[in-house]
Amino acid sequence: MTQIRNFCIIAHIDHGKSTLADRMLEITGTMEKRNMHAQTLDTMDIEQERGITIKLTPVRMAWKGVELNLIDTPGHVDFQYEVSRSLASVEGAILVVDATQGIEAQTLSNVYLALENDLTIIPVLNKIDLPSADVERVSAEVISLLGCKREDIIPVSAKTGENVELVLDAVLEYVPEPKRLDADANLVEHDDPSATTDVTKALIFDSQYDTYKGVVVYTKLFSGQIRKGDKLEFLNTGARIEALEVGCFSPKYNPVGVINEGEIGYVVTGLKSLTDARVGDTLFGKISEQREFFKKDEVLVKSEKQSEAYESSTTNEHRNSEREIRLLDNSKTPIKGFKRITPYIFAGIYPVDTDEYPKLKDSIEKLTLNDSSLVTENEVSPALGHGFRCGFLWLLHLDIVKERLWRDFQMDVIMTSPQVTYRLLLPGDKVQEYGRMHPELVDYQGQTCTYISVSNPEDLPKPGTYKFMEEPIAKVEMITPSEFIGNCMQLAQERRGVFIGQTFLDTNRVILSYEIPMSELIGDFYDDLKSLSSGYASLSYEFLRYHEDDLQRLDILVAGERVDAFSMIVHSSRARYIGGRICAKLKEHIPKAQFAISIQAALGANIIAREDISAMRKDVTAKLYGGDITRKRKLLEKQKEGKKKMKQFGKVSIPSETFVNILKK
Ligand SMILES: Nc1nc2c(ncn2[C@@H]2O[C@H](COP(=O)(O)OP(=O)(O)OP(=O)(O)O)[C@@H](O)[C@H]2O)c(=O)[nH]1
Ligand SMILES: [Mg+2]
Numbered sequence: 079m080t081q082i083r084n085f086c087i088i089a090h091i092d093h094g095k096s097t098l099a100d101r102m103l104e105i106t107g108t109m110e111k112r113n114m115h116a117q118t119l120d121t122m123d124i125e126q127e128r129g130i131t132i133k134l135t136p137v138r139m140a141w142k143g144v145e146l147n148l149i150d151t152p153g154h155v156d157f158q159y160e161v162s163r164s165l166a167s168v169e170g171a172i173l174v175v176d177a178t179q180g181i182e183a184q185t186l187s188n189v190y191l192a193l194e195n196d197l198t199i200i201p202v203l204n205k206i207d208l209p210s211a212d213v214e215r216v217s218a219e220v221i222s223l224l225g226c227k228r229e230d231i232i233p234v235s236a237k238t239g240e241n242v243e244l245v246l247d248a249v250l251e252y253v254p255e256p257k258r259l260d261a262d263a264n265l266v267e268h269d270d271p272s273a274t275t276d277v278t279k280a281l282i283f284d285s286q287y288d289t290y291k292g293v294v295v296y297t298k299l300f301s302g303q304i305r306k307g308d309k310l311e312f313l314n315t316g317a318r319i320e321a322l323e324v325g326c327f328s329p330k331y332n333p334v335g336v337i338n339e340g341e342i343g344y345v346v347t348g349l350k351s352l353t354d355a356r357v358g359d360t361l362f363g364k365i366s367e368q369r370e371f372f373k374k375d376e377v378l379v380k381s382e383k384q385s386e387a388y389e390s391s392t393t394n395e396h397r398n399s400e401r402e403i404r405l406l407d408n409s410k411t412p413i414k415g416f417k418r419i420t421p422y423i424f425a426g427i428y429p430v431d432t433d434e435y436p437k438l439k440d441s442i443e444k445l446t447l448n449d450s451s452l453v454t455e456n457e458v459s460p461a462l463g464h465g466f467r468c469g470f471l472w473l474l475h476l477d478i479v480k481e482r483l484w485r486d487f488q489m490d491v492i493m494t495s496p497q498v499t500y501r502l503l504l505p506g507d508k509v510q511e512y513g514r515m516h517p518e519l520v521d522y523q524g525q526t527c528t529y530i531s532v533s534n535p536e537d538l539p540k541p542g543t544y545k546f547m548e549e550p551i552a553k554v555e556m557i558t559p560s561e562f563i564g565n566c567m568q569l570a571q572e573r574r575g576v577f578i579g580q581t582f583l584d585t586n587r588v589i590l591s592y593e594i595p596m597s598e599l600i601g602d603f604y605d606d607l608k609s610l611s612s613g614y615a616s617l618s619y620e621f622l623r624y625h626e627d628d629l630q631r632l633d634i635l636v637a638g639e640r641v642d643a644f645s646m647i648v649h650s651s652r653a654r655y656i657g658g659r660i661c662a663k664l665k666e667h668i669p670k671a672q673f674a675i676s677i678q679a680a681l682g683a684n685i686i687a688r689e690d691i692s693a694m695r696k697d698v699t700a701k702l703y704g705g706d707i708t709r710k711r712k713l714l715e716k717q718k719e720g721k722k723k724m725k726q727f728g729k730v731s732i733p734s735e736t737f738v739n740i741l742k743k
Contacts, residue, residue: 091153170253256340278302287447421469428465670694
């Protein structure tokens with residue numbers, strides 16, 4: 079049997095993961111140099127243009143007779159979910175640290191993730207070709223983080239290829255052989271006597287929709303074997319498939335016909351929708367019973383039940399841990415995957431031109447085919463008409479979805495300001511009434527009450543009808559040079575942060591830990607942190623818990639009319655500041671009209687901020703005199719262009735980009 083090593087590359091953003099992967103592809107002869115470009119594994123156009131990795135990418139290589147399955151991961155904090163899924167499918171991680179910078183916030187959070195997954199970590203210092211590389215200082219940081227020896231750290235240049243071979247050798251030497259499963263689907267070492275082989279079980283760590291192949295799942299085979307033509311079942315959704323094509327990543331799909339135990343590969347499922355092939359699910363097959371498997375009616379009934387259980391467990395917001403579904407048949411215990419992440423922020427997406435709703439619907443359906451993290455629901459807004467409520471991992475994800483809509487489908491959309499999900503406790507059994515908002519019955523101080531999740535301020539029940547409201551709190555870590563500690567602390571405090579502690583990485587750099595409400599991290603927190611620290615501070619955050627607080631809906635009225643798309647839930651202490659800022663921002667963006675326009679922020683019936691836009695005096699062509707009709711036309715054309723992206727509210731037009739930008743400075 080061939081020896082196998084599965085590993086991924088993790089690091090803070092831009093520390094050189096994809097470039098290191100390039101060199102590995104080259105050295106192992108997986109790809110020819112002429113077919114490569116910088117960051118070859120970043121195949122999406124947006125990845126190449128922005129120079130960042132957004133999606134995990136697996137690739138198979140061979141080194142000294144051993145099969146290597148590598149997964150390149152994104153470093154951006156918003157795509158941590160991609161990292162956690164990659165880590166669940168490998169036994170080792172190459173931790174890349176930029177020798178010109180040192181350990182950053184994402185380095186830490188990735189190390190914690192790797193340790194949670196019980197992975198072997200190989201520390202690598204990158205960019206040693208640069209004169210500003212400080213190998214000594216950064217090595218000391220890595221040693222104190224990992225408790226490793228100086229000689230375990232491999233200094234490389236992913237740019238020139240220096241020492242990259244040593245990294246591959248270290249993978250062979252230190253990363254263990256693929257883990258296996260025991261009868262209860264627990265992970266055990268490859269040589270553990272309790273490991274079983276009589277069933278096929280594969281963890282789905284990603285899925286893609288391919289125009290020609292349909293749904294393709296990316297999988298790590300923990301036990302058994304998958305061959306083309308095998309009949310398989312998704313244990314959580316109950317969907318059953320035949321493996322139409324089976325192969326590995328080279329890095330393109332390479333149909334080799336079989337995935338062996340321990341390997342990473344892909345399976346073409348013939349499914350038309352990703353909802354049946356969920357990331358985190360287990361693909362199951364009984365080697366001895368391939369035929370009968372599909373005839374058993376009771377299997378079908380059971381599967382539907384499982385499917386419901388799965389639905390209810392995953393739609394519940396932020397109850398991150400996937401409920402374990404025990405099956406009657408012990409051999410069908412699913413692999414304990416990874417935490418399923420529910421979206422953290424929600425925003426409404428509406429067509430600028432309401433006639434384009436069918437086109438938007440079609441575009442969004444196509445987008446969700448390839449983005450399992452994107453969640454959508456129909457929504458109707460009094461002001462904006464028919465649209466969708468979409469859930470995103472975080473702001474960069476939202477930004478990318480918006481860009482895709484424009485680029486791939488030429489959809490000009492309005493996005494409402496992103497909101498986190500709040501939880502409310504209502505007295506009594508309100509499950510029927512609030513069916514759409516993931517109601518959950520609880521016993522609160524001896525009374526039956528109902529928890530609901532609200533991600534759209536419009537859905538907020540009237541004050542007084544609920545007992546309390548809770549908001550999500552994040553655990554935040556900032557790493558900063560010590561001269562900026564004061565600035566960072568001030569920023570965190572302004573955003574209602576609670577100080578947890580500080581640790582010195584070395585004499586000059588500090589890790590600051592805070593608990594900050596997630597709603598305060600939306601908008602310009604990251605930009606502010608960067609500007610307050612001259613670009614040196616880095617940030618990581620993670621959902622921690624829900625916390626009860628004094629929260630209210632803030633409404634915005636334009637020319638006396640409430641614009642529902644601008645409403646948001648805010649903390650009472652911040653309402654005046656946020657309201658004032660939004661009014662000022664709208665004043666900047668809303669063009670003058672023939673009449674005066676008032677912009678007001680209100681908490682219930684109380685107006686807490688106000689701006690006025692005075693009436694316009696001249697029309698755009700007034701300054702042109704006489705006969706130059708072409709210039710006049712040009713100006714009118716230009717005005718028309720500008721108008722196209724406006725949205726009419728009563729008598730007032732609001733530019734479409736204002737909606738998503740009102741939270742930014
Ligand atoms: N001088 C030098 N530059 C490097 C080296 N490795 C990477 N870079 C540069 O660093 C930048 C980031 O490299 P990437 O490989 O995209 O970094 P990454 O870690 O994959 O970034 P994300 O996936 O977005 O987190 C690019 O401009 C690379 O050319 C190196 O060894 N030396
Ligand atoms: Mg990358």
